[in-house]
Amino acid sequence: MDNKTPEILTPEACAARIFEMSGAELEPAVAADLWSKIINHKWLLSEKVGRDVGLRTACIEFFWKTWRKPRMSTGRISTRIS
Numbered sequence: 001m002d003n004k005t006p007e008i009l010t011p012e013a014c015a016a017r018i019f020e021m022s023g024a025e026l027e028p029a030v031a032a033d034l035w036s037k038i039i040n041h042k043w044l045l046s047e048k049v050g051r052d053v054g055l056r057t058a059c060i061e062f063f064w065k066t067w068r069k070p071r072m073s074t075g076r077i078s079t080r081i082s
Contacts, residue, residue: 009035021059038062 009017011028014035018026026034042058 018059021056022063024063034062 009032011032015026015028015031018024018031018034018038038055038059041062042053042055045058045061046053
């Protein structure tokens, strides 16, 4: 696993990267807030399995674990998060 410092992205770039990786459409402000959490989740997950899991895998798992439960309880899942 490399120890590079993550690049700093604009809120719009965060939203675009998250959409590319997961298909989740986020408002730029929400995406910017979640970006550091996704990066941290990638690090934790990589440490857990002993290898670099990749940003796409970490992003998808982050949304699966953190956003799935509240949306499942309403009876519908939305890929639009705002």
